[in-house]
Amino acid sequence: MRMNVTVRGSREPRTVYEMVGGTVFFEDLTRRFYERIEADDVLRPLHPEDLSESARKNALFLAQYWGGPTTYSEERGQPRLRLRHMPFPIDGAARDRWFAHMKTTVEESEMPEEARIAMIDYFDKASVMMINREQSPPG
Numbered sequence: 003m004r005m006n007v008t009v010r011g012s013r014e015p016r017t018v019y020e021m022v023g024g025t026v027f028f029e030d031l032t033r034r035f036y037e038r039i040e041a042d043d044v045l046r047p048l049h050p051e052d053l054s055e056s057a058r059k060n061a062l063f064l065a066q067y068w069g070g071p072t073t074y075s076e077e078r079g080q081p082r083l084r085l086r087h088m089p090f091p092i093d094g095a096a097r098d099r100w101f102a103h104m105k106t107t108v109e110e111s112e113m114p115e116e117a118r119i120a121m122i123d124y125f126d127k128a129s130v131m132m133i134n135r136e137q138s139p140p141g
């Protein structure tokens with residue numbers, strides 16, 4: 003699914019991809035997001051040793067999702083993100099940490115308010131869809 007948002011008052015619908023300035027925006031966003039993952043003792047162990055590939059795939063996916071080039075699907079096929087996340091144990095707590103890092107990263111980025119709201123809303127809902135394990139009991 004690709005997302006198009008119409009900016010009020012403009013003659014042409016503009017995608018979020020265009021509003022934020024294109025591919026470099028998503029490369030920068032994912033680079034800063036994965037710096038946070040690198041430093042997170044819960045989320046870091048779920049990820050491969052080299053996070054640069056993770057950052058690259060995520061940037062391609064997000065660029066595509068928000069209306070940019072379809073390079074992600076040309077390389078990887080249908081996103082099917084829930085399925086692709088199945089090998090990684092994602093419970094509610096892991097999701098909350100993931101979303102907190104992404105929200106902060108989005109809040110620290112320059113972009114029109116309309117794009118920011120759309121992105122945070124998307125990450126909030128889509129990250130819940132990735133939960134694939136019961137919460138581990140405390141202790």
Ligand code: HEM
Nearest residue numbers: 048049056059060063078090092096097100125128129132
């Ligand atoms: C909006 C929510 C999310 C989006 C859009 C997203 C996006 C992606 C994408 C595009 C990939 C690469 C898939 C591929 O192989 O082509 C990926 C991989 C991965 N994601 Fe997510 N993800 C989300 C939520 C989460 C959450 C909540 C977690 C864990 C708490 C998580 C952990 C991982 C891990 C461990 C990988 C595999 C290793 C890697 O390639 O980094 N993701 N994600």
